[in-house]
Amino acid sequence: MSDNNGEATPAPVEATPAPVEATPAPVGGPNSGTIRVGQGFDVHPFSEDPDRIFVLGGVSFPQAQGLVGHSDADVAAHACVDAILGATGLGDIGQLFPDTDPDLEGADSLALLARASDLLADAGWSVSNIDCTVILDSPKLAPHRIQMQDNLSEAVGAPVSIKGKRTEGVAGLAGGVQCHAVALVVAR
């Protein structure tokens, strides 16, 4: 029989300290208080189709020439979507709402903006505000500006401002309507 009574030679005490673990990457969203800015731009050309309705900021202008687009072609809503997605790195409007999706044909872009805002909220962000500049000669925005701002603000859940700018005769700008948007978002 063996005379070691089953005792194994004790393992030498390890002097090497346990490796220090790297600080894990934060999960579940951005750090609270993080502020980001995002920029969005959209343009749609005027349509020859007399049945297309011009929609801007959720307001319909039945007397105006409509814009070409898969959805309702609301450039203000689309620029706002890209601004908030850009600020948060959550993609862009084409990824979220592809113009090949038959379900989005003629879609109400305010609803798309609300869905994008919900996506931000789920990711831990809230929109502080969005400022838009729409470039067009007609129709006149001033009589409907408050309504457009109210519509967009309700969809986003934060203040959205709209400013109108004429093309000033610059070649190429009068063939459609453009919108630039800048958004500020904050991590909750």
Ligand SMILES: [Zn+2]
């Ligand atoms: Zn668009």
